[in-house]
Amino acid sequence: MNDDSSQAQDLRSLVFAQRGTLLALPAVVLAALGKPSAFSIATGLPLAFTGEAIRMWAVGYSGVTTRSDRVIAPKLVTAGPYAYVRNPLYVGNFLTAAGFAFAFTGKNGALPRALLVAGSLAAMLGVYATIVPHEEAYLRRTFGEEFDEYTRRVPPVFPLVEPAEPQQGSYDPEVIAAAESRTFLTFGAMLAVLAVKALRS
Template identity: 30%
Template sequence: MTDNSINKSVIRFGKILFKYRAVIAAPFFVILVVFSKSCHLQVLSSIFIVTGLILRIWAAGYIGEKSRENKFTTQYAIINGPYHYLKHPLYLGNFFLVLGVILLFCPPIWLGILIIILFVFVYLLIINSELNYLKDLPKKEMKFKLANAKGEISTILVMIFIFLIYIVAR
């Protein structure tokens, strides 16, 4: 296998992970709930979750509904707003959400670390595929529109659902 064919395989695998990224998280969340224990990290957890939500809403306000699709479809690379400072603000927002949920459920340290390692691995593959897709696209500045972030309502609802599960599991 040549380096080029390996890279193409990695890019293809990253696209598959991108398509199923929400579904991939579900079994890990169930495991997290099963292994959860009581601790007092709710404030720290909330800080990460709120930061993740704000970052996602800010980024989605520029990118719009493209952030909710299960394949790469954008016609340009956005270069302002959070994209001026971060290459992947939505993914960083996701990381903060995952970290906040891990802290909320307080699993054994090995499980929390394992989930973080798997998250980073999956998103590095997704980022590699996305960068390959974006590399030849024109750059464009967009205006922030709160209406563009309406898809983040589902993220907020998921976080509320997770919090309700936390309350019931305690």
């Protein structure tokens, strides 16, 4: 591995380890600068809840390893949402972020709203564009042809209409509480801030 490749890998590892903090920054900006309206809340929150539901569905299959500071995969999961799209956690996160971005900015002017929404989602895309190759490199090293075959069947972002076969893995609802406690706290905090801002506006 040359120096450039090594540095790129180190950067991806760092971003992966700090992904929670990095993804929290746009939420803090929205909470500070957003001006919600009743309409923006009514249209944004269903999208946010849909994203969280997708995330919980994915975590039920992938388990608590999703909270690790480094990539861990005891097995290659290809069932549930992973039969439709390779990165359901990140698809769910993106929908949740988009929902909150719309919800928080209903009374912001057109340009500030566009900047807040676009900036929040661009920051998220930047993080994911860095860590997805890092994860996939690990999965390819670990599972080899099995992972390559999976990538040929299942797209990375835009889901299939019908689930791909074969599938392996099972849903375990018991991991949700342990794996998602931090997400639930963040989601709840965003709802609380949104409610306070709506009442004051």
